[in-house]
Amino acid sequence: MLMKNEPAMTPETSPDDDVGVPVSVKIRERIKASRQRFHSNDNIAEFIRPGELDLLLDEVTGKMQGVLDSLVIDLENDHNTGDTARRVAKMYIREVFNGRYVKGPAVTEFPNAEHLNELLIVGPITVRSACSHHFCPVIGKIWIGVMPNEHTNVIGLSKYARLAEWIMGRPQIQEEAVVQLADLIQEKTQPDGLAIVMEASHYCMAWRGVKDMDSKMINSVMRGVFLKDPNLRREFLSLIPRKN
Ligand SMILES: [Zn+2]
Numbered sequence: 001m002l003m004k005n006e007p008a009m010t011p012e013t014s015p016d017d018d019v020g021v022p023v024s025v026k027i028r029e030r031i032k033a034s035r036q037r038f039h040s041n042d043n044i045a046e047f048i049r050p051g052e053l054d055l056l057l058d059e060v061t062g063k064m065q066g067v068l069d070s071l072v073i074d075l076e077n078d079h080n081t082g083d084t085a086r087r088v089a090k091m092y093i094r095e096v097f098n099g100r101y102v103k104g105p106a107v108t109e110f111p112n113a114e115h116l117n118e119l120l121i122v123g124p125i126t127v128r129s130a131c132s133h134h135f136c137p138v139i140g141k142i143w144i145g146v147m148p149n150e151h152t153n154v155i156g157l158s159k160y161a162r163l164a165e166w167i168m169g170r171p172q173i174q175e176e177a178v179v180q181l182a183d184l185i186q187e188k189t190q191p192d193g194l195a196i197v198m199e200a201s202h203y204c205m206a207w208r209g210v211k212d213m214d215s216k217m218i219n220s221v222m223r224g225v226f227l228k229d230p231n232l233r234r235e236f237l238s239l240i241p242r243k244n
Helices: 023-033 052-070 084-096 157-168 174-189 230-239
Strands: 120-131 137-147 193-202 217-224
Touching (some): 052 084, 120 193, 193 230
Antiparallel strands (some): 137 193
């Protein structure tokens, strides 16, 4: 495929040594050269050059085609699965795991002009992810509690949802996802305290495995004053209207 916005050739990507190298290999080499982690729930956007995400989509389509072939599905004659490889590749890269491949949402932080110092709770925010063990959906809700101080930055309520979507749009582990989200909100807003509760259904337990349709996993992260002050923690937990 000819790309209109082909990135300018740089010394390390001369046309000669580059031909036939899968784009995933090039991206991986760049990540390794800068000694960064690239686990399933890490964001790798800074290593992807303009136009490469489309090439990655082509590459994953080809590999998915191989998986379907190995599952002995007649891709030539089955009208249902003819385009499945492309659909799945697109779903992974552009949709459900997009939070790995694109930069974080732009979030404008404002100074806390009103000197708000009361507990702020945002939620429930619906979150959609997939477990990194089975690539099965993880769907649930989170609540975020923020205890601001006069130096805390203020961000719009909808921005918490955007940040959560970016973190959850990766193959995740629930315990690590809430920590990643807490780190991100902490960095953006610098509050005195931060609390996050996540409650989610893991479809790898409903669709396969123990086939338990009702169990949910609940976990939380508490930072700053939420750790030190049991009353504040109790107040937060009593204000989040979880069902069941
Ligand atoms: Zn799983």
